[in-house]
Amino acid sequence: MTDYNFAYLDEQTKRMxxxxxLKALAIPGYQVPFASREMPMPYGWGTGGVQVSAACLTxxxxxxVIDQGADDTTNAVSIRKFFEKTARVATTEETARASIIxxxxxxxxxxxxxxxxxxxxxxxxxxxxxxxxxxxxxxxMHALEEYGLMHVKLYxxxxxxxxxxxAYAYPVKVEGRYVMDPSxxxxxxxxxxxxxxxxxxxxxxxxRIYALPPYTKVVSLDFEDHPFEPTKAAHDCDLxxxxxxxxxxxxxxxxxxxxxxxxxxxxxxxxxxxxHIGAQGAPYEEATA
Amino acid sequence: MQTEALTGGFADTPTQSAEAFRAVMRVMARPGTxxxxxxxxxxxxxxxxxxxxxxxxxxxxxxxxLAGAADTPAVRDWITFHTGAPLVERARASFALGTWxxxxxxxxYPIGSAEYPDxxxxxxxxxxxxxxxxxxxxxPGIETTAALSLPEGTAFQRNAxxxxxxxxxLFTSGDHLAALPRSTRVEGH
Numbered sequence: 001m002t003d004y005n006f007a008y009l010d011e012q013t014k015r016m017x018x019x020x021x022l023k024a025l026a027i028p029g030y031q032v033p034f035a036s037r038e039m040p041m042p043y044g045w046g047t048g049g050v051q052v053s054a055a056c057l058t059x060x061x062x063x064x065v066i067d068q069g070a071d072d073t074t075n076a077v078s079i080r081k082f083f084e085k086t087a088r089v090a091t092t093e094e095t096a097r098a099s100i101i102x103x104x105x106x107x108x109x110x111x112x113x114x115x116x117x118x119x120x121x122x123x124x125x126x127x128x129x130x131x132x133x134x135x136x137x138x139x140x141m142h143a144l145e146e147y148g149l150m151h152v153k154l155y156x157x158x159x160x161x162x163x164x165x166x167a168y169a170y171p172v173k174v175e176g177r178y179v180m181d182p183s184x185x186x187x188x189x190x191x192x193x194x195x196x197x198x199x200x201x202x203x204x205x206x207x208r209i210y211a212l213p214p215y216t217k218v219v220s221l222d223f224e225d226h227p228f229e230p231t232k233a234a235h236d237c238d239l240x241x242x243x244x245x246x247x248x249x250x251x252x253x254x255x256x257x258x259x260x261x262x263x264x265x266x267x268x269x270x271x272x273x274x275x276h277i278g279a280q281g282a283p284y285e286e287a288t289a
Numbered sequence: 290m291q292t293e294a295l296t297g298g299f300a301d302t303p304t305q306s307a308e309a310f311r312a313v314m315r316v317m318a319r320p321g322t323x324x325x326x327x328x329x330x331x332x333x334x335x336x337x338x339x340x341x342x343x344x345x346x347x348x349x350x351x352x353x354x355l356a357g358a359a360d361t362p363a364v365r366d367w368i369t370f371h372t373g374a375p376l377v378e379r380a381r382a383s384f385a386l387g388t389w390x391x392x393x394x395x396x397x398y399p400i401g402s403a404e405y406p407d408x409x410x411x412x413x414x415x416x417x418x419x420x421x422x423x424x425x426x427x428x429p430g431i432e433t434t435a436a437l438s439l440p441e442g443t444a445f446q447r448n449a450x451x452x453x454x455x456x457x458x459l460f461t462s463g464d465h466l467a468a469l470p471r472s473t474r475v476e477g478h
Binding site: 005011014016021025032033114198212213214215216 | 314317430457471
């Protein structure tokens with residue numbers, strides 16, 4: 001006997017969230033309102049993702065949490081421990097072994113399979129919010145498919161910077177209908193949004209759930225003469241040598257020293273374990289992992 | 290109320306409803322797939338799958354409409370005892386349950402509004418059987434094409450044409466479950 005119901009939330013709350021998830025899957029990209037609950041962590045720490053994960057978890061699941069790609073940051077560690085304690089599910093850091101992956105601001109480098117579920121923590125679900133503060137107005141804009149303002153914003157990027165300067169939370173159009181905020185993932189990850197796994201997005205403070213079923217058509221907004229370009233730092237990972245992964249820049253000292261490392265820690269670890277070594281890397285040892 | 294209304298619910302609600310929901314989510318996310326869903330033993334004429342869907346998704350916040358032969362005192366008592374869902378007419382229903390013929394016509398259910406397309410009815414259609422044959426399905430959740438033994442074709446084409454408004458369908462037969470969200474395009478039958 002534990003002091004919590006399985007996965008923390010009471011059953012009626014889970015049913016409410018589950019109904020919202022099903023409508024979200026039926027209308028890809030549309031933000032379904034839900035009655036977000038107080039969670040034992042502050043808004044902004046992934047309460048939306050946590051509620052979606054709680055509504056999806058079964059005792060047989062293996063759960064993984066990443067924050068900016070890393071399994072070992074505070075947010076990821078505390079959410080993983082939360083579900084170890086309240087749902088007693090198995091946890092892992094290996095992408096391929098996880099059945100549910102909760103993520104903040106990254107899509108894992110390794111392609112996900114049909115049996116996996118990716119749960120995003122979303123701060124601001126409304127892609128038009130910084131252009132139009134009124135919820136009444138943005139809801140009407142979605143209803144009327146009136147997305148001109150978003151194109152004006154991207155155009156202003158071009159006129160000021162010569163290119164679309166939006167680098168994360170890059171807006172996408174889902175199945176030719178809804179413009180959606182993919183959460184603040186780097187635009188490097190946008191092409192991966194059409195994938196084999198089920199993708200669920202939870203925004204706790206803003207009380208919205210939205211979803212992408214597998215293989216949903218997701219197109220990053222752009223212009224014919226300024227096509228969408230996924231970008232990353234022009235380096236290889238200094239630890240594992242990967243040329244194809246998204247990199248974090250790490251400041252090493254006060255003299256301008258820096259290194260670039262994979263933001264996906266599990267991807268980097270697996271590559272180093274397989275013998276790949278980057279420019280500043282050392283041979284992989286299990287004990288140091 | 291007969292005492293049979295008190296039996297046939299989930300024995301371990303948190304675990305069984307979580308597993309049942311995952312089956313419902315998988316079929317809704319991948320139209321054309323068929324899953325087993327278990328844990329409920331509802332009174333006749335409800336299938337075990339329909340019973341499990343009701344137990345998993347319905348509560349006092351979700352008005353349920355029982356269509357045709359599904360509207361029996363035993364079914365009413367069972368749903369009321371296990372979920373507390375109010376039993377209502379079509380126009381107010383979050384969920385509607387019955388055979389395809391009993392559920393028709395489809396234009397009597399809410400299809401949502403332009404601002405809130407999610408405020409539409411989910412129909413639970415009791416089927417004699419389910420197989421991955423018949424109508425050709427394309428759309429979100431389907432890599433190339435899928436097939437599902439739908440009761441007819443045109444009604445679902447008309448429903449898909451309402452997108453993003455429209456009804457969503459769960460099909461139940463024995464302990465098997467399939468789904469057809471409004472986003473799926475239906476050809477041939």
